[in-house]
Amino acid sequence: MTVQKIMDALQLTLVAGEKGLKKAITTGYVGDLLSSVMAHAQEGCVWLTIQGHLNIVAVASLVNISCIIVIQGATIQPDTIEKANEEHIPIFSTEYSAYEMVKKLVDIGVY
Numbered sequence: 001m002t003v004q005k006i007m008d009a010l011q012l013t014l015v016a017g018e019k020g021l022k023k024a025i026t027t028g029y030v031g032d033l034l035s036s037v038m039a040h041a042q043e044g045c046v047w048l049t050i051q052g053h054l055n056i057v058a059v060a061s062l063v064n065i066s067c068i069i070v071i072q073g074a075t076i077q078p079d080t081i082e083k084a085n086e087e088h089i090p091i092f093s094t095e096y097s098a099y100e101m102v103k104k105l106v107d108i109g110v111y
Helices: 003-010 034-040 055-063 078-087 098-107
Strands: 013-016 027-030 045-049 067-070 091-093
Touching: 003 098, 013 078, 027 098, 034 055, 045 055, 045 098, 055 067, 055 078, 078 091
Parallel strands: 027 045, 045 067, 067 091
Antiparallel strands: 013 091
16 A cells, blocks of 8 residues: 555645655554654554654654654644655644544555
């Protein structure tokens, strides 16, 4: 599955990283503690977080995360958007909780 297919299937709002929509999604990770994400998230995952600051892009780049979904309508800072565009890391925004997003991702076959 690709990031584009997840975006279309779940009607997510793309905030940044449009050039990364062709990346493959192989699994998922939910977490807000950045050190835990670095230690446990897998390359090619979709990452669900409530964080919207610049460090999420650094972590996603380090781990090779395919895309980030910022949940619960959390604010995504302008410098985060700018860096995600530079790094081609798609960031989506949703009002859904992590639990609701995981259910939706399971329904479309991500997990």
